[in-house]
Amino acid sequence: MDTSYCAQDILRCDLCDSELQSHCELCHINLCRACVGDHLSDSSKKHRVVPYSERRSTLNYPKCPHHDDKCCELYCEICDSTVCSTCISSGKHKGHNLVDVRQKLSSKKEDLEKDLKELEENIYPKYTEIATDIHKDEADFEEYYGKQITAVITQGEEWHKEVENIVNKEKSSIEEMKTKHLTAINKEKDSITQTVSHLQKNILELKNILKSNDFSLAFEYKSRNAEFRRLPPKLKISLPSFCPRMTSTEQLRQQFGSLSALFISEEDRGWIMRKPEGSLSPPVKPLLSQPQLLASIDTGYPLQKNQYSVTCLSDELIWTSGEDRILKLYNLQGSLLKLFQTGQGSDPEDITITRNGDLVFTDPNQTTVNIVKNDRLWEMIRVDQWKIWGICKTYLGELLVTMDRANESKVVRFSGSTKIQSIQFDEGNALYLPGTAKYISENRNFDICVTENIHSRVVVVNQAGKLRFRYTGHRSVFPMNRTFDPIGITTDSQSHILVADCKNCCIHILNQDGKFLRFINNCYLTRPWGICVNTSDKLFVADGKTIKKILYI
Incomplete structure (x- = not known):
């Protein structure tokens, strides 16, 4: 008997109740010496029998839900699931980003430790x-x-x-x-x-x-x-x-x-405020004196139709949406990898990606937020009597949505399909004015940034809904003497706020307190609308019938 078990109950074999010596890490059962042979006689599975005292030294890979005799040693980041060798050979995950499951487990455990x-x-x-x-x-x-x-x-x-x-x-x-x-x-x-x-x-x-x-x-x-x-x-x-x-x-x-x-x-007690890990001291990245156009991706929109929104699925993949009611996934080489037709009567206005990598879009005509999951369209949120415009994912995995009706406008925070916060007034005063589309982004300090195109301004509030500032443009240095025309909005790792100015064919860059820093106006922009930034701070602009990739930082 192992001296480590002295003064304790004898550990028993799961098959015959005798004193155990071994452990099968595939089947997760304890075995005595006599039962090991019978257990290994089942050739339909590749059993891994180890001494019980060493059971923790061998990693327990997840069983494949689709192939009972296989264990998953890889993780598909596109499908958000573990996969085995048979899954890969089936071709279902062709072209997907696959990583070692141990690598993904490490990030999973980091998330668990953060939660704890x-x-x-x-x-x-x-x-x-x-x-x-x-x-x-x-x-x-x-x-x-x-x-x-x-x-x-x-x-x-x-x-x-x-x-x-x-x-x-x-x-x-x-x-x-x-x-x-x-x-x-x-x-x-x-x-x-x-x-x-x-x-x-x-x-x-x-x-x-x-x-x-x-x-x-x-x-x-x-x-x-x-x-x-x-x-x-x-x-x-x-x-x-x-x-x-x-x-x-x-x-x-x-x-x-x-x-x-x-x-x-x-x-309302509100929330326990918490900042994303690493947000307090991100690496300092200065702005370039001359932003550079790295690529221009032709997205094939038909004549008289333009694209509205762009969002990053990863640093190498982007989704777009526009007037043709088709959601399109491109790589940075300009190859169309996937498309999804939203259907008659549906009019996708703005798009974002959930924490699980699913595409979500707003539909002002149907007053809904919809999600594309497993190549099927599902209604996620419905808000009757309100027109839904902009949407963004927060750093904590929630969704922020802008909406308005005849005489009022607001921002609503959702956890899944559940409304958990409504931002409309600050000390009795309306934060937002109704009318036309409003796009939205959350900054790294949890500020909520909203463009109000028809009113030529950007409204920024903190996480609790208190007004921080309003930005109405930097008219003295406009490339053209036109009204500030803010539409798309995004933020980056430096807490910069970037605003697409459609009529003036430029991008405004502000710091997190609303101070104007510079324009991006030398990258052949003609109609900048939706914008987003990937994890390496590359800017993507939905510009007419192209997506432009810009290095600015």
Whole structure:
């Protein structure tokens, strides 16, 4: 018997309950010496039997969901899935970017560690603080309600016995309000307690995954940090108060006193602010004095039709959309790799890529946000009575969408298909003006940047929706004496804000505080519309019937 198991229960074979010696890392079962031979006799699988004490030294590759006898040693970044050798030979992943699953596991574990760190250091302490505050509020309102009841009783004792029924009625009203208040507090307390419990379980689960070499656990894990990051609403309560009055007995009921109503509402606590990893000190990249046109990709749009939007699937692949209602995927050599017809009545306005690499587009005509997944079109978000315009993915994987109607306009944040924030007013003042398309981008400091074309301005707010600044152009150095015409907008690793100025055939570059830095106006731009920046800070511009790739930094 292994001395490492002394004073412990004997570990048993999963097949016959005898003392184990070995472990099959393909089947994830423990085996005794007698059962090893029978297990290896199954030639349909390539079993990997190792001494039990060495089981952790061999990596457990995920089983292929499509081929039972295969393990996945590669990861397809286009399909966001692990693949085996049979999957690759089938041709399904031809031309896709394949990486070693161990390489992907490393990034997966980095994400898990980030989630764990945020849960332990930021989210969980905040929830425990809220729970403590609720307990304190509970004790305070007990004392408060006691004082209110005492006031009513004192007032009643000074009156004649014939007002006792009024006293009892008022006491009953207070007790009913107290019960409602207590019910609301208990509901909030129970909700917080339950969430704290979920957080504890999630933290424990993440720790177990990080300790384990079982790849399948890491890939099966679905992060709930976005759900926990959204703090619960805080109860906002207007407490009732009894106000006694001296009066005659003829007006007992009316003059006995009044009890203000109990009013319970919710006050938004907002989010636990968090910046993307590495955003505090990115490598400094100065702007070039003369931006360079690196490539011009002809996207084949027909006469009288132009493209509107461009977004990067990777540093080597770009999606475009335009007036022909066809979504197109190109590589940087100008080869069309894939196209998707959105259908009659659908009019894609703006596009972005989800964290999983799926294409998402807005459709103002249908008032929807749609997602292309597995070569099929799915409705993701529908907002009746609002026209949806611009869309972008945030650094935390959420979606920001601009929308307006006749007399109002707003930005809405979605986690999946769930609305979690609406940005429309700042201290009662409208942030955005209605009318025409609005494009949107999130900066590295979580600022939300929106172009308002018809109003010739860019509006920038912080993550909580507070106005930071408005940019209305840099007229003194416009290449042409025309009105500022902002349409597409994007940001880069330096927190620069880049704005496509269609009529003036240029790109404005601002710093994160709205200070104008320079124009890009020497790269043969004729109609710059949608713009995006890849991870290496190369700028892509949807310009008429071409996509221009520009080096500016």
